[in-house]
Amino acid sequence: MLGPLVKGLAKTFEQLFRKPITIEYPEKKREVSDRFRGHPRLLRDENGRIKCVACHLCETVCPSKAIVVEPEAGETIHEKRPRRFVVDLTRCIFCGFCQEACPKGAIMLNRKYELAQYDKAALVYDKEKLLQD
Numbered sequence: 001m002l003g004p005l006v007k008g009l010a011k012t013f014e015q016l017f018r019k020p021i022t023i024e025y026p027e028k029k030r031e032v033s034d035r036f037r038g039h040p041r042l043l044r045d046e047n048g049r050i051k052c053v054a055c056h057l058c059e060t061v062c063p064s065k066a067i068v069v070e071p072e073a074g075e076t077i078h079e080k081r082p083r084r085f086v087v088d089l090t091r092c093i094f095c096g097f098c099q100e101a102c103p104k105g106a107i108m109l110n111r112k113y114e115l116a117q118y119d120k121a122a123l124v125y126d127k128e129k130l131l132q133d
């Protein structure tokens with residue numbers, strides 16, 4: 001009769017001295033794996049200029065049509081830059097195709113996973129927001 005009870009208590013006490021497998025989120029945040037894919041962000045070059053040349057490759061390759069790129073008007077073909085660059089995170093599936101396709105290394109997936117918002121519109125990232133991240 002007492003045997004199973006003692007066994008159960010022993011098991012409970014054993015757990016008290018084990019390293020916890022959970023963390024106190026959100027105070028503590030877990031490191032993501034090297035293969036983790038967050039949402040896309042835009043990069044600047046060493047002169048602080050946006051690297052994107054508005055070639056539309058990422059927009060074309062994106063399987064969920066989450067990217068919209070509009071080049072600035074009046075620029076020469078070699079100096080094209082995006083006037084508007086939008087990534088709709090409500091559509092993005094974090095596949096990384098945009099990063100793979102970009103010939104300029106201008107778009108990269110980041111390592112952020114806290115994307116929850118109350119407002120869906122806040123998940124449509126414009127150029128400025130994509131450059132900040």
Ligand code: SF4
Pocket residue numbers: 040061062063064065066067087091092093094095096097098099
């Ligand atoms: S990660 Fe994939 S789904 Fe998201 S914007 Fe890039 S290509 Fe599109």
Ligand code: SF4
Pocket residue numbers: 051052053054055056057058059069101102103104105106107
């Ligand atoms: S593929 Fe790269 S350079 Fe071309 S539009 Fe996309 S981010 Fe810009």
